[in-house]
Amino acid sequence: xxxxxEAHRGALLHFLxxxxxEPDPRDGSLDYFGDGLxxxxxxxxxxxxxxxxxxPQLPAGTPVTDWQGGLILPGFIDTHVHMPQLGVMASYxxxxxxxxxxYTFPHEARFSDGDWARAEAQRFTDLLLAHxxxxxxxxxxxxxxxxxxxxxxxxxRGMGLTAGKVMMDRNAPDNLTDTTQGSYDDSLALLQKWxxxxxxxxxxxxxxxxxxxxxQLTLAGRLAADHPDVMVQTHWAENTGEIQWISELxxxxxxxxxxxxxxxxxxxxxxxxxxxxIDGRDRQRLAETDARIAFCPTSNTFLGSGLFDFRTAREAGxxxxxxxxxxxxxxxxxxxxxxxxxxxxxxxxxTLTPWQAFYLATLGNARVLHQAEQTxxxxxxxxxxxxxxxxxxxxxxxxxxxxxxxxxxxxxxxMILGDDRAIAATAVAGEVRYCRPDGATVTAx
Ligand code: GUN
Ligand code: ZN
Numbered sequence: 001x002x003x004x005x006e007a008h009r010g011a012l013l014h015f016l017x018x019x020x021x022e023p024d025p026r027d028g029s030l031d032y033f034g035d036g037l038x039x040x041x042x043x044x045x046x047x048x049x050x051x052x053x054x055x056p057q058l059p060a061g062t063p064v065t066d067w068q069g070g071l072i073l074p075g076f077i078d079t080h081v082h083m084p085q086l087g088v089m090a091s092y093x094x095x096x097x098x099x100x101x102x103y104t105f106p107h108e109a110r111f112s113d114g115d116w117a118r119a120e121a122q123r124f125t126d127l128l129l130a131h132x133x134x135x136x137x138x139x140x141x142x143x144x145x146x147x148x149x150x151x152x153x154x155x156x157r158g159m160g161l162t163a164g165k166v167m168m169d170r171n172a173p174d175n176l177t178d179t180t181q182g183s184y185d186d187s188l189a190l191l192q193k194w195x196x197x198x199x200x201x202x203x204x205x206x207x208x209x210x211x212x213x214x215x216q217l218t219l220a221g222r223l224a225a226d227h228p229d230v231m232v233q234t235h236w237a238e239n240t241g242e243i244q245w246i247s248e249l250x251x252x253x254x255x256x257x258x259x260x261x262x263x264x265x266x267x268x269x270x271x272x273x274x275x276x277x278i279d280g281r282d283r284q285r286l287a288e289t290d291a292r293i294a295f296c297p298t299s300n301t302f303l304g305s306g307l308f309d310f311r312t313a314r315e316a317g318x319x320x321x322x323x324x325x326x327x328x329x330x331x332x333x334x335x336x337x338x339x340x341x342x343x344x345x346x347x348x349x350x351t352l353t354p355w356q357a358f359y360l361a362t363l364g365n366a367r368v369l370h371q372a373e374q375t376x377x378x379x380x381x382x383x384x385x386x387x388x389x390x391x392x393x394x395x396x397x398x399x400x401x402x403x404x405x406x407x408x409x410x411x412x413x414x415m416i417l418g419d420d421r422a423i424a425a426t427a428v429a430g431e432v433r434y435c436r437p438d439g440a441t442v443t444a445x
Pocket of ligand 2: 080081082235273325328
């Protein structure tokens with residue numbers, strides 16, 4: 001290894017491919033080293049392997065951080081989350097449409113204040129890191145300054161985010177709506193400013209069909225057609241009241257999905273949040289267009305939206321990601337999100353293996369965002385974005401780990417019992433950006 005590299009030592013796990021959703025992971029779908037080494041050069045992964053093989057190959061004096069007792073994984077990726085909704089979490093007693101009107105829209109209106117937007121964007125990115133999340137697909141608000149604020153916060157932490165300005169020109173308060181042409185102009189200017197700026201990427205972001213006029217959706221579709229490497233994100237089929245409203249707003253379209261299809265918003269760069277109340281025809285069209293679904297379990301249970309049908313989506317060949325959907329969701333933790341996803345699957349008579357859950361939160365979500373060449377695994381050349389998990393982080397974990405003996409058990413314990421306490425440290429492009437304040441069992445040198 002060349003001079004200038006650094007290394008991190010601990011148990012090391014990453015996925016090379018979809019492990020499937022059976023008790024045993026598919027052969028060759030992951031690499032695990034009980035005493036592993038992650039070798040980093042210039043913020044990128046140079047190599048992974050057993051520590052005993054790689055340590056002798058390091059040049060003398062190479063710094064080795066020993067995360068003894070910790071499990072090193074690629075940093076978590078969140079495929080649907082709202083930067084301006086931290087303060088909306090835990091809003092009592094409403095379903096989607098009331099929740100938007102009562103809590104969410106008034107809160108998002110505060111982001112017209114640039115100072116507030118900058119402070120919240122910094123708080124948001126710091127909290128992502130404290131929850132082990134190093135990347136994601138993010139909604140800002142309709143205010144262009146909220147997008148600048150988020151990308152600036154991400155950039156100063158070395159993180160790569162995909163994010164966009166919400167387009168919404170109807171059915172919301174005046175202090176939040178944009179204009180049809182203004183939303184196009186602002187989105188284009190932000191796209192040109194931020195897409196491909198370092199690790200940042202833009203996403204065309206019509207909020208959902210109910211808050212966009214047909215003209216705005218037309219312009220969103222034009223942006224997508226003109227910029228085929230830019231992601232598109234929106235909400236879809238979350239709540240039965242929402243779906244009814246869409247059918248009234250777009251009577252000429254045969255389904256909610258057909259609205260997005262009609263305006264040219266379905267393709268392999270599209271991520272649709274939720275997709276709960278859907279049918280076989282919808283699934284077939286998603287598979288044909290390779291549009292993706294972000295499964296947001298804590299949001300779906302919290303708002304009483306419904307239970308996403310994970311198995312049927314997988315069987316239909318749809319690419320599914322896992323997402324927090326804060327602030328409809330109740331935690332930025334992808335561990336808590338995996339736990340809720342497991343419970344949603346159980347309530348549908350299905351399952352979610354720890355292999356599949358951790359795959360989704362890392363390489364699977366990177367694939368959803370077309371970022372698997374950049375992040376989501378420790379294949380050489382990827383950004384060294386990683387999280388160190390502490391499987392003994394809480395009394396409950398500690399107790400359970402005392403009689404758990406396999407990696408599958410440890411992963412399952414972490415996903416069911418873990419939360420931000422289990423995040424010992426988070427690194428972005430090889431730089432440790434978060435380290436648990438109390439230190440506890442995992443110690444950095
Ligand atoms: N549908 C439209 N906007 C939103 C939002 O902010 N959160 C959720 N969960 N659903 C939405
Ligand atoms: Zn959302």
